[in-house]
Amino acid sequence: MKKSAVFDLAILGLLQESPLHGYELRKRLSALMGAFRAISYGSLYPALRALAEAGYISETGDKTAPGPALSSKRARITYSLTKLGANYLKELLQDSGPDAWEDEGFGVRFAFFAHTEEVVRQRILEGRRSRLAERSSQLKKSLANARDRIDQYTLELHRHGLEGVENELRWIEGLIAAENKTQRTGS
Amino acid sequence: MKKSAVFDLAILGLLQESPLHGYELRKRLSALMGAFRAISYGSLYPALRALAEAGYISETGDKTAPGPALSSKRARITYSLTKLGANYLKELLQDSGPDAWEDEGFGVRFAFFAHTEEVVRQRILEGRRSRLAERSSQLKKSLANARDRIDQYTLELHRHGLEGVENELRWIEGLIAAENKTQRTGS
DNA sequence: GTTAGCATGTAAGGAGTTACATGATTTT
DNA sequence: AAAATCATGTAACTCCTTACATGCTAAC
The missing domain is CATH 1.10.287 (Helix Hairpins)
Structure with missing residues (x-):
């Protein structure tokens, strides 16, 4: 319940609306933050990995169009919010301390x-x-x-x-x- | 002529107006950036050290009130712009590329x-x-x-x-x- | 006499970027 | 068939902060 919260919050908040894969998530994230700070993949993917390891989100490889069932196709990984993640999100949304109103966090908090x-x-x-x-x-x-x-x-x-x-x-x-x-x- | 320029620029620009010691410099720096981002000593002092090593500024220990000439007194270190530093500053102020108009750099550039x-x-x-x-x-x-x-x-x-x-x-x-x-x- | 502000520094680490590496799919 | 865009990932590195450590000086 420490760390950079605001980032996790943004990811979990977006996944709450619908499951998404990384690439799409990044675009929504950038839009959310206000078309300015486009966050990088080098930041996003490790964050997703960490959230998955913590059990807040689940990864599912999806082969969108059901083409040949070969493993050669680089599958998109779709992330969805787990029950645990939904609870964690709820908890994050309870916070009304400084993190929620300072410059870094306010925009995201307001968006949700x-x-x-x-x-x-x-x-x-x-x-x-x-x-x-x-x-x-x-x-x-x-x-x-x-x-x-x-x-x-x-x-x-x-x-x-x-x-x-x-x-x-x-x-x-x-x-x-x-x-x-x-x-x-x-x- | 690479690196984080904007920081160096702010320091050199302020020292151009008058020599200052670190503590005071930090206050001016914070004011310059717009009362928001107060930059930390953990950032400032190493930066000053680096600029001094590069020859852009010179350190002079000053014992403001001429008390007992003992080395026990923790002297304030006053930094002044050298000729080399003045040239470097001039060079930095020539730059009219993206660094000068993007969010991070524009304010400082405008201030000078x-x-x-x-x-x-x-x-x-x-x-x-x-x-x-x-x-x-x-x-x-x-x-x-x-x-x-x-x-x-x-x-x-x-x-x-x-x-x-x-x-x-x-x-x-x-x-x-x-x-x-x-x-x-x-x- | 103790709190607040002046003054300088270091070590560890957080938070994120850039550059690289790979490959599929869609559009021109 | 080339270029753009979709898609995922890693390693190295940059920039900066936090927390710590030290000590002086002024005000209350």
Whole structure:
């Protein structure tokens, strides 16, 4: 229950929806993370191996089109979530600690909010909100401080950085409000 | 002239402004990167050592307040840019390739734009612009694609991601326009 | 007198990438 | 028949963090 969780979470979360083989999983993973960080096979396959060894997922070689039953055909390996894996996933989705709202983990956690309990969702959103608020105030302070001593480009960089943080802050606040509303009306 | 450049660049760039010791350097580095990624000493000191060995910076032990001339006092080590280091920095600031406009490197490169040639600045901004445009169109495509098949939270995550990208895109376009204007008027 | 912040470092290891190696299938 | 893309994997390596180890100085 330690380690890099966020990675495992992403894999298990995707496999929950449907069994997949590595190549396809990688594409979904990249899309999930936001079209940016395309994770590499050198990372993915060992991770899948480890999850299989831990019993969280099961490997099944599938010969999609039932061609000649020869072993020459490099079979695709389809991974599916086991019962044990489903429980582990549930456990991971309970976590409402810092890992869930810090930069590295938040996106993935948010993507699986549909499978996350209301209370947990709210705690994560609140955690992220306060994290962003803290960052915003730090940036404001440093901007007010530097104002004169710092060159124009660095200033502009920080100004734009602050803008981005405040933007996400407003987004989160909107989400919190929406969560509260659906909670009150019962859906 | 290979390796992780961006790190070296940040250190050399800061030392160009004034000599600093490690502890202070780390704070500036963190501020430069945008109050987020506070780089660790386990990273910084070895990097400084390597730069010193390469001759790009020089170490001088300074006993700030001239107390008793005993060796017992753990001296702060002040690092300054050497002539060789200044040349290396100049060289690094010439680079207008992908490293300069990708996510990892762009911020630092931009922070030192005051010491970067106009032509190079424009190439870097243009590179970043096209990188962001590409990302934006990918995201739009994936959003249009998914629309129905995907759950609301993932959709919202992607929508917000796109918003962030378009925001930075507008920012960059503004900067490009500003560069062109100051270039034409000669200042 | 003890906590907090200044200051420098090392050893071990985590998390991931790149480059390589292989081969099947689909499209042009 | 060549090129692109699907598909799986390994070994070496890079970059960086954590945890540890040490000691000084200022504030409360």
